[in-house]
Amino acid sequence: MNGLLSKHVFLLLAKATSFSVRFFISEMRGNRRRDSYDFTYLLEKCRAINSLREVHAQIITGGYGHNPFLGAKLMNMYIEFPNSTMEDARKVFDHLPERDVFTWNVIIQGYATCGPLDEVLNCVSEMWAAGVTANEYTYTFVMKACGALEDVTSGELIHGQAVKCGLESNLFVGNSLVAFYGKCQEIQSSRKAFQEIPQKDIVSWNSMISSYVDNALSNEALVLLHAMLRDSITCAPDKATLVSIIPACAQASAIREGLWVHSYIIKSNITLDAALGSGLILMYANCGRIDAARKIFDQISTKNIVVWNAMIKSYGTHGHANEALKTFTELQWTGMQPDGLIFLCVLSACSHAGLVAEGRQLFKQMEEYGVEKSGEHYACMVDLFSRAALIEEAIEFVKTMPIQAGKDAYGAILGACRIHGNMELAEKVAEKLFVLDSENAGRYMILAKMYEDAGRCEDAARVRKLLREKKIRKPVGYSAIEVDYVLHRFGVEDESHPFKDLIFDTLRKLQMVMEGEWAAVDQLVAAS
Template sequence: MLPLRTQMLGFLVKPKLLLLTRMIFTSIRCFVGMASQRNSYDYTYLLQRCKGTKTIKSIHAQIIIGGFEENPFLGAKLVGKYAQCYESNIEDARKVFDCLPDRDVFVWNTIIQGYANLGPFMEALNIYEYMRCSGVAANRYTFPFVLKACGAMKDGKKGQAIHGHVVKHGLDLDLFVGNALVAFYAKCNEIGASRRVFDMISEKDIVTWNSMISGYAINGCADDALVLFHNMLQVQGDTVYAPDSATLVAILPACAQATAIQEGLWIHSYVIKSGIELDAALGSGLIAMYANCGLLNSARDVFDRIDDKNIVVWNAIIRCYGMHGHADEALKMFSGLIDSGLHPDGVIFLCLLSAFSHAGMVAEGMELFEKMGDYGVEKSSEHYASVVDILGRAGFLHEAVEFVKNMPMQPGKDVYGALLGACRIHNNIELAEEIAEKLFVLDPDNAGRYIILVKMYEDAGKWENAARLRKALKEKNIRKPLGCSAIELGCVLHTFGVEDKSHPFKDQIFDTLERLDNIMEEEAGLFDRFPLVETI
């Protein structure tokens, strides 16, 4: 007869886990009565199979009773299990670590990995320094964990110092460490340094390519990510790299940014032909790609095929409908999210509020904003800015101003930016001047704020005011991002900016443009000599 505790646990676990639970408790009970026959390997065997904090602590207690609490091998196993268990926290692992009198590099790496995964990330660096002071030499597994913590904090200076330690240890050419460096520099927005490390790795693996592609994508370098993806698919020496699920998840945001439908369709086809599981990460990437390319039906088809829909998947499909003006459908999907038992997050509400703003659904937007507290979602500055946008676009400028005045937090540049945009729509120069003055302080390097007011002055015929602002832009050297065009030839994306002379084929391009201009002039002259006869 199993103990009552085990019987009750059977009602709380899935049937497939019940047998494993019984075996673990039976093993622990047998161990209590076999003190003279226990050894570290027996406890290691149990630790490898146990799940949940209570089970780990039960085995931990038996380890202490058996006198093995100072065993470094068992200590490392306990630290690892506590750090991996979702019910636990890193402090349980730290207590075991602190009690170990002798720590080898494996134990140090395990606790550093725990902090790098769970946080606080700074503690991973503190442990690393403690390890160095203890005279234990770091190895090829230590540095990736430390670099991961630096990347999570976006601390480029500390990461560069760790890079120096890597070089001193002669591990700068190690593949495992090199991949971690590529990912670290990308997370710190130093994409140039990331690419230099990538190019230095002579024997790359799929993780190397994935890290660099993902780095380009998260830093907004969609074109570079797509070019690198095409390079990966080609033969590299004697190696052909087949994209895995991580590769596709990394490149799909770049496809969405660049609206690269050809690559997106190829990826979707590859997923189907290769039998890769359409999980939440891959599915949400495909939905975002199709949404940015305007293929709503394809996005919905992908959504319907995902079995395990998490909050990210629901967010992707709600954003898909919202960005294309289908606010009613976005609201239906929100109801489906609630019915599924998931709790919406702040991103979901931002997508919905944006959809209501562009659809002019003021009442629905205000009602949704008020209900955020009912779902336990904290209202951020971005949510308040969305409400201002809803009111402002609909012409309720006075209500929007009062809403800003009654905000429980200090309005930021997003809030005032939304209000300035509404002033532009409804041509309220007096209010725009007042708001612009605040934005020139809160967001001084944003040329768009100045340009909006300049356009309003020009529309009203206030040329002196417009000239004064343009002069201020020039004196402060504030430039508006230039527009660009792109064309894909031979799987290579060529981008051209305004007055851009950086393209390697600029001579041929400008020569062709000049010849086209001459042809157009000749055609215009031909029509001047032979005007079209107006038919009755």
């Protein structure tokens, strides 16, 4: 190589060989003056942060430090490097004398992705103060930050600005509004933003489905899925749709939709990865198909910690504590590091199965793995002792806890007091719960029923009166039954079902049959 080699020939040769960035720069020093094209090529070849900083220095010494195009490219490169901070990107931004909307969008997107999120709002305020008009991409990045912060007030102000600019019907802005309001639990506003998008794309549908699922509105998510399928000519479900809807199938125990999702994955030759697999495991488990959940687990070639957690949780939910422990052992054999959620699931399984020794051992293993013990882990141990009638040990455990016992720990003790009839302790624990969990009607009802069982009707009435005065309502219970892959729910004195007349007529007939059977039993007993 020598200085006579033309710049473009050198670029082609560098592209075809494995020259390092440093060697490339040294060779270019003998050439004629470099331009932005050269530096753009160099930036694209950077694979390490040191190389990027070296090219950055060359850009500055070459007199291109104020070039807006190179500045935006540099910021993007700094932002995209793993574990990078916004410090380097911000320095580039601050040294640019002129900043157009594209440059502002790069720095705003960087803060929205890498944080701190508060800087997103600061940047957009500075942008408006500088007289730069935001475009649809600006609002998308800002709404993303507001959603992550769950900052409803700021988000609504930004929404208002978008309306003033006539961008409320823009596809990108509309999709970001759907996601923002969903994350802020403003589901009606999310739905309104969704309906106002004139030409919905797959992101629109996925965002609305995710908003419903995140707000525990699984039935609404499933209804929306059916609406999407009717519009499948323009929007066919993709992997993101499936990942979003599977939790709704699990929440609603909707086996029909779950089977459809599973079939769609197979027919579409979509790889059953950890995201889809873990969702299907929980869906089948919630529908009572634990064997199917295990088959899905075995089919996933690359299992991450989320997949293992889903399988262990499924076993624990169905009372298969031994299988949960066995699966936990299999996880340890892989060499994978169990996390706090894994330990919580397996401890819960031990608690419900009365496996005290195993629970103690697991709790100790958390220290060996360096897993931090949270309030939920301590509460699970209290529940383990309480269910095993080791109330004194549970109380002693609470006293020695390094953190303040919370509502879950005291709730476990209160439940044990009712099972074992320990009224004195129940009253003390209930007093704490009425402060820690004052809006939970179940805490009051347990104490009231204990008073009634003990014949202390006045005390029971006092607790119930306290419930009324605080206007605390007990969640309405319901039963559910699956018929032909359709889940039917029934509340107390519920007459909302479309087949209510047929159902009540059948119940009356069953009652008559039962009365006849009992009459026959009475006659048989009298004759014997």
